Amino acid sequence: xxxxxxxxxxxxxxxxxxxxxxxxxxxxxxxxxxxxxxxxxxxxxxxxxxxxxxxxxxxxxxxxxxxxxxxxxxxxxxxxxxxxxxxxxxxxxxxxxxxxxxxxxxxxxxxxxxxxxxxxxxxxxxxxxxxxxxxxxxxxxxxxxxxxxxxxxxxxxxxxxxxxxxxxxxxxxxxxxxxxxxxxxxxxxxxxxxxxxxxxxxxxxxxxxxxxxxxxxxxxxxxxxxxxxxxxxxxxxxxxxxxxxxxxxxxxxxxxxxxxxxxxxxxxxxxxxxxxxxxxxxxxxxxxxxxxxxxxxxxxxxxxxxxxxxxxxxxxxxxxxxxxxxxxxxxxxxxxxxxxxxxxxxxxxxxxxxxxxxxxxxxxxxxxxxxxxxxxxxxxxxxxxxxxxxxxxxxxxxxxxxxxxxxxxxxxxxxxxxxxxxxxxxxxxxxxxxxxxxxxxxxxxxxxxxxxxxxxxxxxxxxxxxxxxxxxxxxxxxxxxxxxxxxxxxxxxxxxxxxxxxxxxxxxxxxxxxxxxxxxxxxxxxxxxxxxxxxxxxxxxxxxxxxxxxxx
Amino acid sequence: xxxxxxxxxxxxxxxxxxxxxxxxxxxxxxxxxxxxxxxxxxxxxxxxxxxxxxxxxxxxxxxxxxxxxxxxxxxxxxxxxxxxxxxxxxxxxxxxxxxxxxxxxxxxxxxxxxxxxxxxxxxxxxxxxxxxxxxxxxxxxxxxxxxxxxxxxxxxxxxxxxxxxxxxxxxxxxxxxxxxxxxxxxxxxxxxxxxxxxxxxxxxxxxxxxxxxxxxxxxxxxxxxxxxxxxxxxxxxxxxxxxxxxxxxxxxxxxxxxxxxxxxxxxxxxxxxxxxxxxxxxxxxxxxxxxxxxxxxxxxxxxxxxxxxxxxxxxxxxxxxxxxxxxxxxxxxxxxxxxxxxxxxxxxxxxxxxxxxxxxx
Ligand SMILES: [Cu+2]
Numbered sequence: 001x002x003x004x005x006x007x008x009x010x011x012x013x014x015x016x017x018x019x020x021x022x023x024x025x026x027x028x029x030x031x032x033x034x035x036x037x038x039x040x041x042x043x044x045x046x047x048x049x050x051x052x053x054x055x056x057x058x059x060x061x062x063x064x065x066x067x068x069x070x071x072x073x074x075x076x077x078x079x080x081x082x083x084x085x086x087x088x089x090x091x092x093x094x095x096x097x098x099x100x101x102x103x104x105x106x107x108x109x110x111x112x113x114x115x116x117x118x119x120x121x122x123x124x125x126x127x128x129x130x131x132x133x134x135x136x137x138x139x140x141x142x143x144x145x146x147x148x149x150x151x152x153x154x155x156x157x158x159x160x161x162x163x164x165x166x167x168x169x170x171x172x173x174x175x176x177x178x179x180x181x182x183x184x185x186x187x188x189x190x191x192x193x194x195x196x197x198x199x200x201x202x203x204x205x206x207x208x209x210x211x212x213x214x215x216x217x218x219x220x221x222x223x224x225x226x227x228x229x230x231x232x233x234x235x236x237x238x239x240x241x242x243x244x245x246x247x248x249x250x251x252x253x254x255x256x257x258x259x260x261x262x263x264x265x266x267x268x269x270x271x272x273x274x275x276x277x278x279x280x281x282x283x284x285x286x287x288x289x290x291x292x293x294x295x296x297x298x299x300x301x302x303x304x305x306x307x308x309x310x311x312x313x314x315x316x317x318x319x320x321x322x323x324x325x326x327x328x329x330x331x332x333x334x335x336x337x338x339x340x341x342x343x344x345x346x347x348x349x350x351x352x353x354x355x356x357x358x359x360x361x362x363x364x365x366x367x368x369x370x371x372x373x374x375x376x377x378x379x380x381x382x383x384x385x386x387x388x389x390x391x392x393x394x395x396x397x398x399x400x401x402x403x404x405x406x407x408x409x410x411x412x413x414x415x416x417x418x419x420x421x422x423x424x425x426x427x428x429x430x431x432x433x434x435x436x437x438x439x440x441x442x443x444x445x446x447x448x449x450x451x452x453x454x455x456x457x458x459x460x461x462x463x464x465x466x467x468x469x470x471x472x473x474x475x476x477x478x479x480x481x482x483x484x485x486x487x488x489x490x491x492x493x494x495x496x497x498x499x500x501x502x503x504x505x506x507x508x509x510x511x512x513x514x515x516x517x518x519x520x521x522x523x524x525x526x527x528x529x530x531x532x533x534x535x536x537x538x539x540x541x542x543x544x545x546x547x548x549x550x551x552x
Numbered sequence: 553x554x555x556x557x558x559x560x561x562x563x564x565x566x567x568x569x570x571x572x573x574x575x576x577x578x579x580x581x582x583x584x585x586x587x588x589x590x591x592x593x594x595x596x597x598x599x600x601x602x603x604x605x606x607x608x609x610x611x612x613x614x615x616x617x618x619x620x621x622x623x624x625x626x627x628x629x630x631x632x633x634x635x636x637x638x639x640x641x642x643x644x645x646x647x648x649x650x651x652x653x654x655x656x657x658x659x660x661x662x663x664x665x666x667x668x669x670x671x672x673x674x675x676x677x678x679x680x681x682x683x684x685x686x687x688x689x690x691x692x693x694x695x696x697x698x699x700x701x702x703x704x705x706x707x708x709x710x711x712x713x714x715x716x717x718x719x720x721x722x723x724x725x726x727x728x729x730x731x732x733x734x735x736x737x738x739x740x741x742x743x744x745x746x747x748x749x750x751x752x753x754x755x756x757x758x759x760x761x762x763x764x765x766x767x768x769x770x771x772x773x774x775x776x777x778x779x780x781x782x783x784x785x786x787x788x789x790x791x792x793x794x795x796x797x798x799x800x801x802x803x804x805x806x807x808x809x810x811x812x813x814x815x816x817x818x819x820x821x822x823x824x825x826x827x828x829x830x831x832x833x834x835x836x837x838x839x840x841x842x843x844x845x846x847x848x849x850x851x852x853x854x855x856x857x858x859x860x861x862x863x864x865x866x867x868x869x870x871x872x873x874x875x876x877x878x879x880x881x882x883x884x885x886x887x888x889x890x891x892x893x894x895x896x897x898x899x900x901x902x903x904x905x906x907x908x909x910x911x912x913x
Contacts, residue, residue, distance in 0.1 A: 071776045071847065143773050150750060151733040151775060238751030244734060245749065278632075280644035287654060309736060309747045311754035314676045321672060325665040329658060336657045339621060342628035344560035344645030349633060357625060364621045368614045375610065375668055377603050377675040381743040384736060384771035449593055450740035452771040455779035459767075503641050534643030 018517040028123075030115035033515060035122050036101035037415065042122075043092045046129050048480075050084035053077045055477050062470040064460040074456035075142035076158075080132060082145030083162065086262070087169045088129050090400050094265035095176055095211060096122060098407055099204045101415060103180060105508035105515060106198045108189025108524045113182040117175050124172035131165035144454055146251060149236035149244050153229055163226040170219040173261075177211030180204055189507070191526035195289070196538075198506045198530050199282065202289040203268025206296040210257045210264075214300070218254035221247060245310055252303035260299045262396060263363075264292055266403025267334060270356050273410050274338055276504040277353045278345030281531040284337035291330030298327050308379045317376050324374035331367055335360065350502070351425030355406035358433045362398025366391055369444065384454075387447030393440045405432075405483070412487075413501050417513045418494030424486040431479035438472035506530045510542040560645050565631065573623040580615035584608055596762040596788060597742040602675055604743070609671065613664055684723035684757050688791075692716070694728045696735030696748035699777035699835050700896050701768065701784060705798070710805045713896025714784040714831055716768065718760050719794035725757045732894075736772035739786055747772055760788040776847050776887065780835030812899040817875055817906060824901075825908025832895050833905075839912055848886055852912045871906050878902045 019025045029035060057077050060069040069077065104112055112118050135141065135158030142159075143152045152159055184205045188197070197205075224235040225247070234240035236247045267288075275282045282288065304312060304320040338360060347353070369391040373379050382388060405428075412420050446462045447453075458466070500509040507524060508515070520542075528538040585608065595601045634640060684691060693704040695711070702711040718724055728737055730748040738745040741764075746756045766788070770781030789797065809816045829839065836847035842860050844850040855869045864884050867873040879902060881891030892902060 067846075071779060075773070075776070075778075142775075148734055148772070151773065154733075238749075244751070278644055279641065281646060281648035283648055283650075284654060285648065309745050311747060311749060311752055317676060318673060322669055325669055328665060329661055332661045333654070333658055335621060337654075339624050339628070340650075340653070342625060342632065344647065345628070345632045346638065346640075346642050346644045347629055347633045348640065349629065353629075357629060360625055361622050364618065368617060371665075371668070372607070372610050372614075375606060375672040377599075377672055377743075378607050378610065380745050381603055381607075381740070383745060384738075450767065450769060452738070452769050452782075454773045457779045459782060531648075532646075533641075534646065 016518075028119060030111070030119045031517065032100045032104050032111050032115070032118060033415070035118055036097050036099075038122055039092050039097035039100065039125070042125055042129065043089050043097065046084050046088040046133075047093075049133060050081050050089060051477060051480065053081040053084075055474060057081065058470040058473040060456055061458070061466050063467065064463045065457050069456060071456050072139075072142065075454070076136060076140035078454060079141045079144050079147070079162075080135070083141070083166065084129075084132060085396070086145055086258070087166055088125070088132065090262045090396060090404075091169070091173060091211075091258070092125055093404055094262060094400065095173070095180070095204070095207060096125070098200075098265055098269065098404075098411075099176070099180055099207070102411060102508060103201055103204045104183065104187075105414075105511070105519060106201050106506050107184065107187060107192060108507050108520060108526065109183065109187040110519050110523075112179050113187060114179045117179050121172045121176045121179070124168045128165040128168040128172070131161045131168070135159070135161040135165075146255075147225070149225065149228070149242075149247050150238065152225065153237055160226055160229050163222045163229070167219055167222045167226070170215045170222065173211040173215045174219070177208040177213075177215065180208035181212060184208070189524050189526050195286065196526055196529045197289075199271035199285070199288055200265070200268035200506075203264045203271070203292055206292045207261050207264045210261050210296055210299065214254045214257035214261075217250055218258075221250040221254070224250075245307070248307050248310055249303070252306045253300075256303040256306070257296075257299045259395070260295055262400050263403075264295065266359070266400045266407075267292065269403045269407040269410070270338060270359055272504075272506065273352045273356050273406055274341045275531045275533065276410075276502050277348045277350055278341055279347075279503075279533045280341065280345045281529075281533065282337070283340035283343075284333070285529065285531065287333050288337055291333050294330045295327055298323055298330075302327060305374055305379070308376050309383050314376075321374055321376050325371060328367065328371050328374070335364055335367070350409075351420070351422055351429060352406045352410035354426060354429040355402050355409060358429060359399060359402040359406060362394055362402060362433075362436065366394030366398050369394060382447065384452060385447035386443040386451045386453055389453050390440050390443035390447060393443075397436060397440070405429075408483075410502070411508075412490065413497030414508055414513045414515070416491065416494070417497055418490050419497050419501060420486050420490045420494065424482055424489070428479055428482040428486065431482060432476065435472045435475035435479060439469055439476050442469055505533065505537060507539070507542075510537075510539060560632075566627075569623065569627045569631075573619050576623070577616040577619045580619060581612050584611045584615060594741045594762060594764060594766065595743075596739075596760055596764060596766055597744065598759045598761050599675070600741065600743040601761075606671055606675065610668065683755060684725040686723060688719070689723045689725070690719065691725045691727065694726050694737055694748070696728070696730040696732075696737065696770070696774070697894050697896070698732050698775050698890065699770075699781050700832060700894070701737070702896055705801075708798075708802060708805060710808070710898065711896065712801065716786040717794055717797050718786060718788050719791045720760055720763055720788050722791075723757055723759045725755050727753050727755050729753045733774050734772045735770050735774045735781070738769045738771045739766055740769065741766035742786075745771060760786075763788050763790060777835040784831070809899045812875060812879060812902055814872075816899055817871055817903050820900075820903035820905070820907030822904070822907040822911050825904035825906070828897075828901055828905055829908055832897070836889075845886065848889055851909055854909050854912070871910070874909065875902050875906050878905060 026034060056069065057074065060066050060074050100118065138158045139156035140158040141147055141152065141162040142155055147159065147162065184201060227233050228235050228237065234242040236242040236244050238244055271282055271288055302320055302324045304316065305324045308317055373382055373388065373391060409420055409425055442465050446465050451458055451462050497513045499512055510524065511520060522541040524542045525540040526538060527540065589604045595604060691706065695702040700714050702713055703716050704711045728746050728748045729752060730750045732750065735748040736745055737748055742758055744756060744758055746754055766786045767782060768784045768786055770778060838844050838846055838850045840850040840852050842849045842857055854874065863869050863873055863877065865873065865877055865882055877889065878897060879892045882889040
């Protein structure tokens with residue numbers, strides 16, 4: 001190890017030796033990078049399963065009075081699809097996988113604050129997945145990912161397994177939130193002030209705060225449901241003096257912030273990729289950073305916009321409508337800042353950039369339909385129809401999943417040391433972008449026309465549109481195969497990435513790919529913000545390979 | 553390699569693109585204004601017209617936002633792409649803040665939100681707080697069941713299942729609730745929706761303004777028959793038609809047998825039974841052989857199926873025993889067959905249904 005030259009102080013002077021057994025290295029690993037990969041693989045598997053459920057649903061909906069799936073099977077399919085995508089796929093990938101892989105590297109740390117807890121958090125995920133998918137054996141939950149009582153009280157044992165699964169994920173999220181928060185507050189490299197942090201770290205900080213604070217509410221609500229189902233203590237059953245609306249309040253008090261847990265890290269990913277490939281500073285660094293904080297805080301005061309038809313008094317609806325509209329403003333500021341970053345750049349349209357531009361386009365659309373849903377009178381018509389299904393897929397798929405793929409293409413070389421194929425990447429993008437829009441855009445229209453969500457048969461007037469949607473959804477599913485092939489091909493024969501294939505300036509690119517066990521031989525000293533392209537690198541104590549090696 | 557910072561100005565190309573996008577936006581906004589929503593979904597209540605205008609207001613301003621965000625994104629990505637011969641690491645513009653620009657793109661959306669907020673708020677109280685109070689207005693109790701609706705009119709002895717009759721141009725208040733799980737009562741043509749929550753009674757008030765027949769749809773998942781909770785209708789009628797229907801319903805109820813006697817059972821009308829079957833039973837049953845099940849078994853040869861000589865209740869398939877199942881329901885391995893109250897069946901309805909089932913082969 002080289003002596004640190006000229007640093008003021010080096011907080012983490014000594015390096016632990018790497019683990020020596022297979023189990024410690026790859027199974028019960030406490031290394032944030034290995035844990036990140038574990039998250040990617042596990043959640044990737046759940047993504048495939050939950051995606052197959054979606055394809056089953058689309059097969060059923062291909063014709064109006066189809067009998068391919070029984071109503072019960074169909075209800076189970078969409079409930080597990082939604083629950084799995086939210087809790088087993090998007091949240092773990094954005095926080096557990098990307099947060100773990102990138103955040104410690106970007107702040108110049110050798111690991112997270114509590115590596116053992118980090119390992120523990122991950123190991124709550126596989127049992128949760130087994131419980132959730134295993135619930136099919138006893139009859140999976142049927143009332144959607146929201147599981148409103150009283151109907152969820154009457155369902156079979158699978159619903160109790162659902163409660164336990166989501167409870168475990170909740171505990172995992174809470175712990176990860178705390179862990180990341182402490183890491184970001186305490187373990188930034190010397191010189192990395194708050195306003196020198198990369199924007200992905202800002203996003204992860206706010207996300208961690210939300211996970212830490214909000215998830216406990218979900219756990220409480222779930223425990224209540226489980227206790228009521230098992231022992232009959234009436235929290236929610238109106239027949240025994242409980243309140244079904246109570247569940248809705250607590251559930252959404254968590255689940256609205258959860259929407260931002262699922263999108264803020266994607267915002268962070270976009271904010272990293274844009275400057276790299278535009279070769280210019282991100283426009284409005286502070287506006288983007290602080291708007292994440294604003295979104296995070298306001299997100300705690302909007303939950304009842306999911307309940308405008310639940311019999312709330314108008315004076316209750318009003319503040320929730322106003323707060324929801326207010327969230328739109330910092331979100332708009334971000335979108336405009338990203339577009340302005342493109343202005344005057346020296347832009348390389350690589351695959352990560354394709355996904356970022358796709359994200360900008362689809363997420364903006366989802367944001368706008370969000371405002372349309374915020375307006376109480378309009379929501380009264382749109383609520384619980386396919387309009388909502390369309391909106392949520394535009395933000396969660398068009399936003400989060402496009403963001404995830406952008407991040408995967410961007411950081412894959414850092415994670416594996418090898419490049420993904422650019423041509424396959426672009427084929428993947430175009431297939432996914434076109435079929436995504438073909439799948440979800442028409443849903444807005446049939447929803448407004450009168451098709452409710454969560455139905456396995458529907459009025460024949462929506463038949464043609466639904467057939468078109470189903471075919472598009474199959475193409476969308478197939479587009480994932482291109483990525484899978486690309487990933488395998490890259491692992492077997494991908495080009496060596498080298499340290500910094502994109503010529504980026506954040507700290508993770510200043511070390512070898514994949515990074516060594518201890519990440520940084522010497523803890524770097526940060527002299528200014530990370531996005532000043534054209535200026536010398538703002539770090540000391542790194543032996544960066546500064547040459548920009550074009551990869552195509 | 554690096555050949556130094558480039559600084560760019562807003563040039564003619566930028567303004568040309570801006571104008572093109574302006575033209576596209578204007579076309580889109582014009583399209584929003586003239587779009588005939590009512591051709592796709594009738595506006596059958598006063599509030600529907602207002603909500604559609606609110607929706608158009610939102611769509612109107614969404615068009616330029618979408619066009620400019622996507623348009624500038626594509627224009628910049630193409631205009632500033634790395635060109636052949638241009639060093640890959642040549643830095644782009646170093647401008648990373650512009651106070652005036654940031655002010656305006658915060659201020660303009662804020663003002664739009666404010667206007668939208670005010671417009672929305674003006675509409676809210678109309679249907680949640682106000683109760684229909686004029687002399688000729690109607691108040692109806694609507695109750696959601698798995699998987700039917702029940703409407704109680706003042707002055708009628710029995711509830712009217714799955715059919716809502718309303719007089720035109722008078723305010724109506726619907727007090728909605730449920731006796732089992734949460735349902736949601738939605739009439740798309742009225743743009744009105746209200747969750748029916750057990751233990752709560754929530755009113756909504758509106759004025760139907762167009763004579764016609766409009767679908768009622770359940771939009772809250774309520775169980776295995778949820779998808780079938782559609783194809784039930786609201787009938788908006790002229791005052792005289794409404795009064796005639798009300799009088800006829802009253803007489804019908806007065807004459808309807810309250811007890812399912814053998815005489816009543818024998819006098820069932822298969823035609824009326826078929827209509828009832830299609831409205832109330834096809835959520836869960838096919839008029840097909842036993843094996844073609846939906847939720848419950850197919851009912852085509854209920855009375856003469858050699859493979860199933862007995863009913864699921866264990867009794868022989870006599871009319872009286874089938875009527876017994878319809879009256880009291882049945883719970884078995886396939887699930888729950890609702891009783892007459894939940895299915896909204898009167899004694900005469902049961903007789904009609906049995907008569908119809910007997911005709912099936
Ligand atoms: Cu229902």
